[in-house]
Amino acid sequence: MAENEFDIIIIGGGPGGYVAAIRAAQLGFRTAVVEREHLGGICSNWGCIPTKALLRSAEIFSYFGHAKDYGLTVEKFGFDIAAIIKRSRGIAGQMNTGVQFLFKKNKIATIWGDAKLKKAGEIAVTAPTKGVLGPAIEAPKGALGAGTYKAAHIIVATGARPRVLPGLEPDKKKVWTYFEAMNPDKFPKSLLVVGSGAIGVEFASFYRSLGSEVTIVEVLPQILPVEDADIAAFARKQFEKQGIKILTGAKVTKLDKKADAVTATIEVGGKTETITAEKVISAVGVVGNIENIGLEAVGVKTDRGIIVTDGYGRTNVKGVYAIGDVAGPPMLAHKAEHEGVTCVEMIKGLKVHALDKAKIPGCTYCHPQIASVGLTEAKAKEQGRQVKIGRFPFIGNGKAIALGEADGICKTIFDAKTGELLGAHLSGAEVTELIQGFVIAMNLETTEEELIHTIFPHPTLSETMKESVLDAYGRVLNM
Structure with missing residues (x-):
């Protein structure tokens, strides 16, 4: 196979793209990723990870503000915004370096530049002229450059950018x-x-x-x-x-x-x-980056700003796939990663499940945190479901009280006829870490019976989850 020929080429090195590339390499595909600016994409460099670093600094700062509630004395405290930003940017750099290491470990080629589909199985790459925040950064060592590249399978994972509304055009200053x-x-x-x-x-x-x-x-x-x-x-x-x-x-x-x-x-x-x-x-909000990548040239179908795909990432054009934000909402990094793995495994011929958007959790890292999966109460009722609703406040949870984080709520929604868990919605301390328990339960088609029979450790915040289930069936213990 020539240097410019691969089994799979992925356009975009964000969470969906780089995870898909790693899985492809694991399955024996000769794999390349085209990136123009930051390996790891927006998530690792300007989104998910560095924003959590900022929020962590703010969280610790807020703890100082009510240290006396914990029996502690803090006489003087403040913050240095430049130092907070420096820490965040350093973590982003660490993530970027980590992706480069993973590519080297898995023998994944990096092609540095802007990619455009020329026809099914072929892309043209030109030198990057502009990144999100200005000129593109320097290519990683050993990266391939401009040229024509071929692959039987091309996966579009070009991510998204901030939506711009008339009258609210960003000027980067005000x-x-x-x-x-x-x-x-x-x-x-x-x-x-x-x-x-x-x-x-x-x-x-x-x-x-x-x-x-x-x-x-x-x-x-x-x-x-x-x-x-x-x-x-x-x-x-x-x-x-x-x-x-x-x-x-x-x-x-x-x-x-x-x-x-x-x-x-x-x-x-x-x-x-x-x-x-x-x-x-x-x-x-954000909009998918579907412009100027040659979709029209090969006839890839789009609809209202996204690339139309099935549950496996396939588009209407053989050999062209799309994952992540360009494939539609929810525009979340973990959804993109899952889509990438599913797509590559489908290409390999493995038995895989199509993406089920009803089981994709969402997390918001404000204070208090918010996390959810499945149907809201309103959506469940819109579908004509008869539901049982459970609610449990964190004030009834010993661990939350001990943490000084008693403001929170866990809500669960069940099908009244079958006991199927339809949705779970939480706000409070560390609920972004708790939600995966409900996601697992939904994937296993768990009913309220299994959840009630599950022993949750004490004292933990996770006990709010079980109490919410108990409440839906009139059996709550600590409220």
Whole structure:
């Protein structure tokens, strides 16, 4: 096989792309990944991982603020935003280096540049001219460069970028996307966040924890629109207790930029008001990177900004596949990774299950954390299901009380006829670590009977999960 020929070429080195490449190499495929800027993608370099580093700094800072609640004395404390950012960027660099190591270990070739499909089985790669934040970074040592490359199987995993709305165009100075929000030149004393999805509330939580005056504006009537109504209402109450101002059913109609601030005109409740803040974060979602990669040239079908695929990543064109954000919501790193493995194993001819989006967990790392899987109560009822609902507050959990994290709730939704677990929704301390228990239960088609018969260790936060199940069936013990 020639140097420019591979079994599988993956366009994009983010979570979906690099995990798919590793699995392909494990299965004996000669594999290459085309990347133009950052191995590890947005998640490792500008998203999932470095934002969690920022949020961890904010969390520890907030603990200092109520150290006396733990019998501790902290006489003086503060923060250095430059040092916080430096730590976050260092962790991102570590992740990038880790992906390079994995590629070397698994003998995966890196092709550095912008890729475009020329025809089924062939791509053209040109030198990268511009990255997300400017000129592309230097290619990893040993990377292949511009040229024509061939493979029987080409997987598109080009990820997503921030959505831009008219009137909210980011300028990197006064109006930020999450890129600028992660790397501010100075800490803003006031902040307006437009959009209350995961990205919006995470940055609202980060900046508020460090002392910024924060306002969230959401066009829909509920913050965290994809979450269960009970969880969203609980989270809103906690955010407002922290001093975050929240406007729902509200729309930003105008931004007036001045030298030291931005004044937003907002329509809410049939009235108009203005809010002035040093910075604005536009957090109105993301869109897939499907432009300028040759999809039209080979006839790949798209619909409303995403590549149409089946549950295995196959497009309508033989030999062309798509995974991750470009293949549609939910636009989550773990969904992309799972899609990548499923796609490659399907190519190999292994027996695999098609992606079941109903069992993909979602996590938001604000304070308190939010995690969910499956149907919300409203969605279950829309489907005509008769449901049993269980709720358990963290105030009834000994471990939560001992941690000083008694503000939380666990909600479970069961089919009243069969006992099938339809959904689970949590907000509170470390719920992003707890949710996998419910995900496993749903994958195993567990009913309430198995969950009730399962022994949960004491004292742990996980006991809230079992108590919520017990509550759905009138058997709750600690409430």
